[in-house]
Amino acid sequence: MAEPARAEAQAAIVESFLDGLWMERGLAGNTLTAYRSDLLAFARWLDESGAPALLDVGRAEVMRYLAARVAGGASRRSSARLLSALRRFYRFQLRQGMIEHDPTARVEAPRSGRPLPTSLTEAEVDRLLEAPDTDSFLGLRDRAMLELLYATGLRVSELVGLRLDQVNRRQGVVRVTGKGGRERLVPLGETALAALEQYLADGRAAVTRAAGASSVFVTQRGQGMTRQAFWYRVRDHARTAGIHQPLSPHTLRHSFATHLLNHGADLRAVQLLLGHSDLSTTQIYTHVAQARLQALHAAHHPRG
Known part of the structure; x- marks a missing residue:
């Protein structure tokens, strides 16, 4: 006082x-x-x-x-x-x-x-990830997709286009080719990997009988997912989770970056995870986190 x-x-x-x-x-x-x-x-x-x-x-x-x-x-x-x-x-x-x-x-x-991009709070993300009913094929798939999206910060187009040969489940990483043909390795984390394993074993295997099916995420007919179809599902789960703010296809990507930075991640490390060629592109995702980083630098750097 x-x-x-x-x-x-x-x-x-x-x-x-x-x-x-x-x-x-x-x-x-x-x-x-x-x-x-x-x-x-x-x-x-x-x-x-x-x-x-x-x-x-x-x-x-x-x-x-x-x-x-x-x-x-x-x-x-x-x-x-x-x-x-x-x-x-x-x-x-x-x-x-x-x-x-x-x-x-x-x-x-x-x-x-x-x-500035819109991101969810950590509590809102938790509710969104819990929204799919994992007793069904669609629920298993959607939970895995949401977990991967939040765990990796992939673009939605990269997520729906993910192939089985891009996922190394033993090492827990995905290899992604982003904009400009730039390739990057992104860790999955234990939670996302567990959700993916459950979907592949109990969901995908039951609907992909064609030997040549290569897409990780598929429809109930065993066909590859589209960006639009996935986003309809996300909006449904957001309503179930009681999230009423407008969402965009990149909301979880923004949340991934913001939450990493809020917990002290290095800005350049986040740049690499997001697949940005220019650090200035990453900075637009940081809003709250960027202000925090600047404050920490000013407070603690000897020449701040």
């Missing part, structure tokens, strides 16, 4: 900045109100987290706060507005000689343009 004297002092600093901003630029009252709200919220967070006061913070505190806001569901627009308020505040303090360094100087605003 913040000490009243410190809270009052920080509020006074904010009001002094707003007075100066009004005199310098004649900003509208709504803008000043938004800045006041953002800056006081930041000051409260500093107090509650035991961080330095407003005029003593470094880049690490700014990054941690942005990460906390994003983790709490703040939009890119809201985060960009917040960073704009912080920039103006600290540039003003720098001009006034109140601080020696601007803690926002090397903090990037959220990028606009391509919308």
Whole structure:
């Protein structure tokens, strides 16, 4: 809990900045109100987290706060507005000689343009993976497909096109040829491998009597799956799981990347698993996780 004297002092600093901003630029009252709200919220967070006061913070505190806001569901627009308020505040303090360094100087605003992908929470993923009824062929197949999708981060097209000769069950990996003909090996993990083994033994074997059938995932007639047919099944299971947000064919792929990063995985390792040739492509999947990584770097790197 913040000490009243410190809270009052920080509020006074904010009001002094707003007075100066009004005199310098004649900003509208709504803008000043938004800045006041953002800056006081930041000051409260500093107090509650035991961080330095407003005029003593470094880049690490700014990054941690942005990460906390994003983790709490703040939009890119809201985060960009917040960073704009912080920039103006600290540039003003720098001009006034109140601080020696601007803690926002090397903090990037959220990028606009391509919308950030939607991912599920870990609890939602658990419900989705449990939704298929594994007493049926379709349930066994769908559970295996969902488990593989979440365990590997494969593109849906890579999943439905998976052949038996691409799966090494003994080593627990799949060999995938992605965009541009780039090949990668992706580990399955114990849970996904167990679901795959059960499907192959108790589901697929009963419907694929043709000796030449090579697709891992097949229909009840023993034919290869299509991307569209699989996605209809996913939407049905999402309803069963009580997930009402709109899903895309890449939702589990986004969730795979985000959850790995949230648990401390290296960004370049995730890039390799996803089959991206450019790290910047991987970064669009990280939203919350990326903010967390930047905060960790700023907080712990000796030259952060």
